[in-house]
Amino acid sequence: MRLLVxxxxxxxxxxxxxxxxxxGPVRKAAKPCGVYRWPVKTLTDADxxxxxxxxxxxxxxxxxxxxxxxxxxxNRRTRYELHVYRVKARLVGVRHTLLDHDYHLLLVDPTDxxxxxxxxxxxxxxxxxSGHRAAFAAARRRADAIYARIRHPWVSVTGVGFFxxxxxxxxxxHARNGFELHPVLSIxxxxxxxxxxxxxxxxx
Numbered sequence: 789m790r791l792l793v794x795x796x797x798x799x800x801x802x803x804x805x806x807x808x809x810x811x812g813p814v815r816k817a818a819k820p821c822g823v824y825r826w827p828v829k830t831l832t833d834a835d836x837x838x839x840x841x842x843x844x845x846x847x848x849x850x851x852x853x854x855x856x857x858x859x860x861x862x863n864r865r866t867r868y869e870l871h872v873y874r875v876k877a878r879l880v881g882v883r884h885t886l887l888d889h890d891y892h893l894l895l896v897d898p899t900d901x902x903x904x905x906x907x908x909x910x911x912x913x914x915x916x917x918s919g920h921r922a923a924f925a926a927a928r929r930r931a932d933a934i935y936a937r938i939r940h941p942w943v944s945v946t947g948v949g950f951f952x953x954x955x956x957x958x959x960x961x962h963a964r965n966g967f968e969l970h971p972v973l974s975i976x977x978x979x980x981x982x983x984x985x986x987x988x989x990x991x992x
Contacts, residue, residue, distance in 0.1 A: 821914035822888030824953055827863045829908070829970050830915040831948065835865040843874040843946050848897035848905045851875070851949070852963040860951050873969060874946045876978065877905070881961070882935045889914060891928050893972065894961040895945065904961045906952075907945050907969035920973065927972050934977045942979075947972040 827833035851873060857866040881894035889911035897903035909928050912921035934941055947969025954966045 820888070821911070822890070825860060825862055825950075826888075828865060828869065829950060830910050831918040831920055831971060832915065833863045833865065835863075835870065836918075838865070838870055839948060840871050843872045846873050846875060847899070847903075848875050848877055848895060848963070849900045849903035851905065851967050852903050852965060854965060854967055856951060856965040856967075866951065868967070869949045869951065871949050872946060872973065873949055874944060875905075875969070876942065876944050878940050879931075879935060879943045880940050882931050891931060891972075893931060893945065893975070895943075896961075898942070903963075905963045905968060906961055907947055907972045907975075909972045915971070918971075920971065923973050924971060927975055930975050931972075934975065938977065941977050944976050944978055945969055945972060946974045 822829060828835075831839075854868050860866060875895070876898055877895035878898060879893060880896055881892075883892040883894070884890075885892060891909040893907040893909070895905045895907055897905075909931065910918075910924050911928075912925045915921050915924060918924075934943060948971060950968045950970035952962075952966045952968050952970065954962075
């Protein structure tokens, strides 16, 4: 009887040892990044080298009126996505999304409160190979600092044009055509409101 008990104990020990070896060490799950048109969102797409980096001064109202393309390729850019835009706006919210770890800036046009837009700043660790990780990190720190200091501040935001999905978690602030500044390259606070900072814009 004792021999049977000892044999059973040895068998159980062998099974547990084998299962542990097969399972291997427990690893912490990698931080997830985005999926939808992610190369374009992070400047790692095939067309990033074709972007005109000279900022076009414009308005949210104008960008919201741009025609949405019939198709938005995963790794290619459409016409209006080959330009950098600079808008003046009221920053009414900063949201850190858990899905792709972007910062979402909720922007309202100074002269037309009904015109709204989302600008997004990628997490630097999710934009490897973009060449702009330092700019993304700086913009995120700056956005946090500005919004923490002033409620609904006036800001100037510079970023690359991007047509996002028409479905968005912040639907109330999503531009009607899905246009965004994504990624944001820089943000700065303005001292005065829209009377000083006019609504002149240029078309690319």
